[in-house]
Amino acid sequence: MIYLGSHVSFKAPHYLLGSIQESLSYGANACMIYTGAPSNTKRVPVERFQIEQAFDLMKQVGFDLQRIIVHAPYLINLANTVQPDLFDFGVRFLQSEVQRTARLHASTLVLHPGCHLKAGLQTGIDQIVKGLNQVLDNDSSSVRIALETMAGKGTEIGFEFSQLKMILERIHRPDRIGFCLDTCHMHDAGYDLQDTEGLLQMIDSQLGLDRILAIHINDSKNPQGSRKDRHANIGKGCIGLEALARMVHHPVLQEVTKILETPYIEKRPPYKEEIALLRKSA
Numbered sequence: 529m530i531y532l533g534s535h536v537s538f539k540a541p542h543y544l545l546g547s548i549q550e551s552l553s554y555g556a557n558a559c560m561i562y563t564g565a566p567s568n569t570k571r572v573p574v575e576r577f578q579i580e581q582a583f584d585l586m587k588q589v590g591f592d593l594q595r596i597i598v599h600a601p602y603l604i605n606l607a608n609t610v611q612p613d614l615f616d617f618g619v620r621f622l623q624s625e626v627q628r629t630a631r632l633h634a635s636t637l638v639l640h641p642g643c644h645l646k647a648g649l650q651t652g653i654d655q656i657v658k659g660l661n662q663v664l665d666n667d668s669s670s671v672r673i674a675l676e677t678m679a680g681k682g683t684e685i686g687f688e689f690s691q692l693k694m695i696l697e698r699i700h701r702p703d704r705i706g707f708c709l710d711t712c713h714m715h716d717a718g719y720d721l722q723d724t725e726g727l728l729q730m731i732d733s734q735l736g737l738d739r740i741l742a743i744h745i746n747d748s749k750n751p752q753g754s755r756k757d758r759h760a761n762i763g764k765g766c767i768g769l770e771a772l773a774r775m776v777h778h779p780v781l782q783e784v785t786k787i788l789e790t791p792y793i794e795k796r797p798p799y800k801e802e803i804a805l806l807r808k809s810a
């Protein structure tokens with residue numbers, strides 16, 4: 529069994545119930561949501577999420593709770609040492625986001641590690657460690673934060689596996705940290721997605737395959753190493769269908785939830801077709 533879905537909307541009036549309905553319309557058995565707009569931190573109270581209604585539907589159709597992934601908003605930047613108030617805001621918001629994730633009974637919260645804003649890689653990593661420890665030291669849930677592999681655009685941290693490893697090694701609660709691979713980001717960061725076995729070996733030795741909690745399956749509009757982060761539709765970019773399908777169907781990644789974040793085509797979601805295409809490309 530593979531667990532494959534897409535980023536889906538989470539909005540008024542049905543929130544989680546609507547997200548699950550949207551996923552089912554794509555033939556998905558997994559999904560990823562933002563608990564509000566990805567680019568702002570306005571959030572409605574959890575009471576309005578229609579969680580019970582969503583769970584009833586999930587039970588009916590056999591959609592597993594563990595297959596809901598939550599993504600934290602982009603504007604949390606735990607690497608920020610330039611604007612201390614924004615760092616503090618990021619810590620507080622991430623804390624509330626972990627709690628919302630727990631209320632949704634989801635187990636994984638994806639987070640972009642952060643941007644050092646020209647303060648330097650090591651300074652940024654130190655700040656991320658400080659922020660994550662502040663969040664996890666004050667949280668009693670079992671939600672795990674999955675640090676995403678980044679494309680290396682601008683001053684992004686986490687585009688090399690070694691950077692993510694450096695963060696993990698200094699976390700007080702390593703049991704609460706995992707990783708989210710993103711195929712477009714790894715390719716843009718310079719990793720060779722055509723060499724699936726070599727890539728997985730590298731991931732295993734640096735991060736541990738048992739810490740991979742989710743995978744974003746995206747093609748890339750740009751060549752390997754371009755550090756651009758422009759997602760392309762499946763099979764329409766520089767990675768190609770075959771390499772992406774190898775990740776989706778690889779036996780060592782079988783239990784990992786896979787999520788499409790590919791762009792809409794003419795204002796329509798491509799997910800139903802892309803999920804079907806990847807499923808049959810075993």
Ligand code: FE
Pocket residue numbers: 599638640676
């Ligand atoms: Fe992301």
Ligand code: FE
Pocket residue numbers: 676710744789
């Ligand atoms: Fe991603």
Ligand code: ZN
Pocket residue numbers: 710712713757758759
């Ligand atoms: Zn991206």
